[in-house]
Amino acid sequence: MKVLFLDVDGVLNNSHTRVSPDGFFGTDPHMVLLLDRIIQATKCQVVLSSAWRHHKPSMAYIGKMIHGGLLSKTGDAENGHRGREIQDWLDEWNDLATDKVERYAIVDDDSDMLEEQLPSFFQTKWETGLTEETAERIIKHLSD
Numbered sequence: 748m749k750v751l752f753l754d755v756d757g758v759l760n761n762s763h764t765r766v767s768p769d770g771f772f773g774t775d776p777h778m779v780l781l782l783d784r785i786i787q788a789t790k791c792q793v794v795l796s797s798a799w800r801h802h803k804p805s806m807a808y809i810g811k812m813i814h815g816g817l818l819s820k821t822g823d824a825e826n827g828h829r830g831r832e833i834q835d836w837l838d839e840w841n842d843l844a845t846d847k848v849e850r851y852a853i854v855d856d857d858s859d860m861l862e863e864q865l866p867s868f869f870q871t872k873w874e875t876g877l878t879e880e881t882a883e884r885i886i887k888h889l890s891d
Contacts, residue, residue, distance in 0.1 A: 754855035758797075787814070794818055794820060797809075829860065830861035
């Protein structure tokens, strides 16, 4: 199984994304299309690693955007370290599931990943969010 660990802020939106009347950032339609391209090209499952995972309406919103919905979300590490949260999810999944994770990618604008995760890490920038170049690199990585 292939998995994409997805952050939202700085990936599916950027510094130019419109803010909703209630003060929340939305998503950029072009970046959502890029995410869909990754999912369709690689048949990966999406695990939400974003802080959006703590807000039920945000989870529902992201789930509707993703064809097939979300597979899961990461839990919380004691120290709040994103890389540790992802590794905990991978360890638990591979211990319990019959469909093991063979390949994964992490897309996030923060860089708090574990050293062994760096070859699978694709960092975006808050100013741009997910770009076509990064999407293509993720597709290549998950397809190799």
